Amino acid sequence: MYNLVMKDLKLGINPWFLVFPFFINALMLVPGWIYFILPLYFCWITVPNMLGGFRSQNDLIFTTMMPVTKKDIVKARVTVIGIMELLHLATAMIYGIFTLYLYPNLTYYFFAPHMGFWGLCFVMLAIFNLVLIPMYYKTAYKYGGAMVASITATILFAGIAQWVGIQSPFVSDIFNGSGADNTLLQLSILIAGIVIFVACTIIAYRIAVKRFMKVEIL
């Protein structure tokens, strides 16, 4: 499994995508922006490029010829997607801390980058994984349909969450108002988000393994 993860990181993924989060997430420094877009950049840019790279390099045949199980092939790939997601969110969070210090008196219309907001981002990526990974492993190389479905689902989630965050005074208070200073509340939302992310990714992995077992490597 470890060898497969390293194979993806060394061979499969262009190093640019390991550096990319440090550049794109600098947009966190834009005051009062709609920060939900930043994790979405991962879904829009990094993932299709990664999956396209694997496909064009015949990664599937290359990997199947190695002494590895089909289960480990999926486990490693899901781990790699998870690592990339964590890298993306972690860098965004670091920039977010700077944003909070740089503009302490800003009135946020959209969600402010407090811990609770990052909890929502984890939920968003959880939905992304839950849709993308099982759909992708129907063939393990076609990713167009899986991308459209997973991106639509994440945008819907982000759109609805942000709309509720603006329309509902209760939700707005939790994320941008007095709730933002309640560390315990913020931390619990973040932890809940992480738990949902891990749970959905594990479910996605299990469905993907079942589907990949039936895939014929042509």
Added chain:
Amino acid sequence: MLAMDIRNLNKKYPNFELKDVSFQLEKGYIMGFIGANGAGKTTTIKSILNMIHIDGGEVHILGKNIAEHEIELKQEIGYAFGGSDFYTRSKLKTLTDVVKKFYTNWNDETYRSYLRRFKLDENKKIAELSTGMKVKYSLALALSHGAKLLVLDEPTSGLDPVARVDLLEIFQELVLDGEISILFSTHITSDLEKCADFITFIDNGQIIASAEKHGFMESYRLLSGSESQLEQVKEHLISYKINSFGFTGLIHAKDFDPSSDIKAATPSLEEIMIYYAKKVDAHV
């Protein structure tokens, strides 16, 4: 001991079917796996390697069932798939560093010696290698992890005659000590006449014959005679063609009476393949 024992492999596709494919390869020999394009060579190889799901049959490699011991056996199988390229923009060095981690018996010294022997430059990218060099690189990888069975799918296709002969000589050297066995699929039959010990011939998803090379060729006769002579043997011929001098046709040696005055010769592998292909055409 059998390096490979394939029994009653069946696989059905909407437009193609592998039917009861069975053959055995003794350890330490080269088996040529021949058949026209689309005859089922690659499908058989992919079934053997558990890459596609078979509908029925069993595959034993080095005495073990691949369905049960896939990971263990893949440590001992080396591949060269002509025509499939992986990570072509990476350097050999980078690819090797990744690949070697997967194999418990990887030997760096062996790898270095094959790089020298095959004149492979580690700093070159896969895309910079010629077709023959790519096959040699696959061989170097396979031999460095101690592969006992080499499965080569069309390794000599697209190579010039010099590179082909060079590779064939390497294959022959590899099996010399009796440890390594090679299954070698190709449609370039002359390669097999030079180096194979056994021939397995697949046509339209079915094994026509699997036998020692000379025995296999001797089991057929290529007849040529006048059109009137054709009538004597027509119903036993596998297929035939008529030309201005009469006919030429392929027949099983057992169906041919040697005392007949029809001219008979031992066919080449290519001729056997061509006449079988004609037989299929005739039925279409």
